[in-house]
Each structure stands twice: as structure tokens, then as C-alpha cells.
Amino acid sequence: MIFWTSFLAAIRLLVSGSPEVWPVIWLSLQVSGIATLIATVIGVPLGYLLGVSRFGGRAALMLLVNTAMGFPPIVVGLIVYIAISRSGPVGYLNLLYTPTAMVIAQVIIGAPLVIGVTTASVAGVSRDIRLQVRALGASRMQETMAVLAESRTGVMAAVIAGFGGVISEVGAVMLVGGNIEGRTRVMTTSIWFWTQYGDFGRALAWAIILIGIALVVNAVLTISQNASVVYET
């Protein structure tokens, strides 16, 4: 019963235009969107290099990336918190309890996900395809773009994994953002807040909104995933 009433409450919240709802959704999308974008810009090229290269320390780097993929978000939040707190090495930047701090934490959480999934996807592209493209006269950059196009499905999955990993985390943004109403409160910290407050209905409503937003964004990303551009007879 509570789920049904919470679902209705979620709808009411969304259509009400309440100042506590849409700004929170917008901030969540901004923080996680920017973090995903930065993680993609960093992660896809690194993932590509790890996927195609064969060098001595590759296995060690892969271990690092795979470990980082499973790193607890709250530990990331703790480390960033210490770094940007007043007594921390970059405390002079006054980033604590700001959306910028939240973006930084989420980039650190999301980048390994993008790198790891991109690496796996690129490594799965047959070496023969790269050879064929090179044999037709591709420069290094053209070969890179061809491989990324071939692994487009996997690269999009990497972006989706990165976004999913950051939009849903609560520990890091709570620590570095402080869940300040009107300033750093996002959907996940709203769920935490209302749960602590004892209003499970509202908490569930936010949960439904979060799932719904994530669904819409992932639907957009998934639609842009195409089947492999290369086929083999």
C-alpha cells in the first residue's frame, strides 16, 4: 500500500512545481551529468589505450582499474573530504559543501567504470578489423575512430555504467556536499534525509523519481547505441 501511495505522492511532487522538487532534480542531473561527461572524456581515451596496447605494466594497470571500479563511494567521499577540508592540501579552494566538490567525487567514482568497460569493449574488437582498416590506409587516428565505432555499443555501455554509478550514489555526495537544502541536496541525499526524518512515503516518492529519471536518461543513451557497424559474413 505504501508503495502505491508513494507512487502517487511522487506524481504529485513532480506536477506541483514545488521549489523543493525540480531544483533538486536539476542539480542531480547537473552534478551527475557533468561528472559523467568528465569521466567519459578521461575514461574513453584511457580505456582505448588499455584495450589496444600491450605493454609490460598493463596487467598491473588493469588490476588498479578493476579495483577502483569497486571502490566504496563513501571512501572516495572521505578522501575528497579530507583533501578539500580547511586543513586539507587544497582546502584554500573552499570547495567543501559545494556542487563542485560533488562533481569531483563523482568523477573519481565514475571514471574507473568508464575506463574498465571501455577497455573490455575495445579489447573485444577483433585485431583483424584493426588490421583491415590499417591495410586500407587508415592513419592512427582513423584507426582509433574505426575501433571506437566498432565498439560503440560497449563505449555507450561504459557511459551508461558511469552515469548509473554516480546518479545512484549517496555516501560521497553526502560527505562532500553536506546535503544543504537549496544548495547541495540531490535526489539520493533527499531519500536519505526523508528516511532519517521518518517520512518513508516522501523518501519512497523520491526513490521513484530517481528511478524514473535514471530510466529516462538511460533510455536516451540506450537508443543511441547502435548494433555493431561492422558485420562479418
Added chain:
Amino acid sequence: MGHGAPMVRGSDVTVRYRGRTVLDIPNITLPARRTYALLGPSGAGKSTLLRVLGLLERPSAGCVFFDGVEMRAGDLAARRRTSAVFQKPYLLRGTVADNVGYGLKLRGIHRKRRHEDVSWALERVGLAGWEDHSALTLSGGEAQRIALARALAVHPELLLLDEPLSYMDPLLRWRLTLEFADILKSEQVTALYVTHDQDEAAVVADVVGIMRDGRLVAEGDSEETLGLPADEWVASFVGMEPAMRGRVVASAGGVVQVDCGGTAIEAAADVAVGADVSLAVRPEDVALRRSGGDEGAHGAENRIVVTVAELHPKGALVNVVCEAPGVRFGASLSRAAVRDLGLAEGSSAVALFRAGAVRVREVGAG
């Protein structure tokens, strides 16, 4: 294009993977405007050598030269003088024109010129007017022809073909072999054709090289390389008995008589009397008749009474290993012919073959 089909040479080419030498070629030359077939079993290093000569892979040591000028794998301009067709066509999503024009697009060729080159290439492979077909709906044979058109469209000076027909069914493969051979001859490109099928090599190539364990163990004119094995292993690979040995005892009118230690064989060759030679005849060139029976009108200069040493079935055919004093060679017969002649191990027969079918090489000659 600008340069013309080059002579390609590999010098002291070595490739090592994880401490293991997989390629060791002191010297290999692909003649200009000719097709060189690289033959050998799987794992012999043929594809590795193709990649090195095609500037697709940097060797651990050694150099590649085009018309005497050293070329490096990292040199994009040099690499764009080549193109390749591999076992699988790897077509892109889009039309046939998109695929055939892919290499031209990589080179920045403008659209109008691309269209002309695409149309020319499609016509060359017998698919004129197929520009707007979807690349995703092609049969295996059509796809491989598109792959060849794609490679030809860039007007390469060196064309690399790495077992391009190995995934085809036998009928289609044979048809495409003849078509590819015709295209390679008429295009006058320098071509390197890797295959493990000697019949394919015999049709497409002017020169054949046979590889084993990363080394070139035989090389030369395709008829001679496939018709006169350099050693026992090569003989086994090409489906023949090892070459016979003898001495030229007479020579007249372009035909020599070779004494093989009890049996005389006549061969169309130009070798001096007294020279020691190795010689061989392809099993397909030997006919067998019943011993003491009617040989019919055959016109063969060689008529040898032999004993059947072994019978090796090979699909629809049987390789009959024949022996006579000092000689041992094979004859390829149908199963029905073997039955009709009553051939069995130890039975007697008469082997007939023309002097022109015998390959001769002076022992110790280069």
C-alpha cells in the same frame, strides 16, 4: 598513384614473439607486376610475412624495400601504396559504394573522384551497378568480391591477399580463384597471395614460395616449385614423392635421357650430358596401364614397367605410388580406374608420361 607497381624485397626479416622466432627470412623478392603465392601449412608464418612486407607490422629485425627504397611500417604514405583483402571481408554498415569507397575516403579523395573509382572497381569484379545495394545483404562470394573491389579502388601498387577464399565452399572458391587470377593478371599490380591450397597457388601465381616454421624452404617459378619438390618435406606438402636422382646420359633436340640407376627417364630439358640432376613428375601427369595389356595410342616418351608400392586414397582419387629400379613416383587415378586395372600393393603396371611433364634441375645449380 605515381610510382608504378614496385618490386618488393624483404631483407633479413625476423619476427620474434615472446622470445620465440616465428619468422626468419634472409631474402624474399616479389617481382614487380607479378603475383607471388606464399604457400605453407597453418602456423608457417605466411600471414606474418604478409603483414611485414605490407608494412602492417614492424619486424623485430630487417628491412622492406620498394624498388630499392627502404619503407617503414610507421610511414603512412608508404602504407597507402598498398591495400589488402583478408579471409573475412569486414564490411561496414551502409551501401556497397560506402564500403568500396572506404579506402578512398580514408585518403581524403573527393566525392566525385571516389564515385568514379568505386564504379570502376565494381565493374572490375563483375558487380557493376551494385553501388546502392546494402552491404548487409550480400552472400559470402559477393562480400569477398566487394572486399577485392575495395582493395582495388585505391589503385594499390602492392596488393596483399591473405587466404581470401578459405571460407568459401569448393565450387564458389574455384570460380572466384579463376576470377581473382584473371583480375590480378590484368591489373598488373605486384601481388602477394597467401594460401595453404597449392591448386589455388598454381592458378593465381607466377612465383611460388613455400614456407615452413617461419622459413622459406622452396621458391621459384610456380610450375617448377610445385612440380619438382626441393626436399622430402616439400614433396609431402605438395602431395608428391621426393624428387628422384640421376645422371644425364644423352641429350638431343631439347630432350635429355636421365639414368636413374636402372631406369631411364626422358625429360624436356636443357642440361649437359654428365650432369647430376634431380627430377620429378606430377602424379596428375602419369597414366597407368595394365601390364601386358593394350596401352593404346599414348604418344608418351616414357613407358616404365612399375610395381605398385602403396595406395593412398585422397578423396575421390587414389595416389598410386609406383616403383621401378632407382625411381619412385606417384600416379593420381580415380577409384574406378584403380579397380578396373586391378591395382593393389605388389601388382605390376605400366606408367606412361610425356617428357614435357618431367621437371629437371641440375644438382648444385642455383
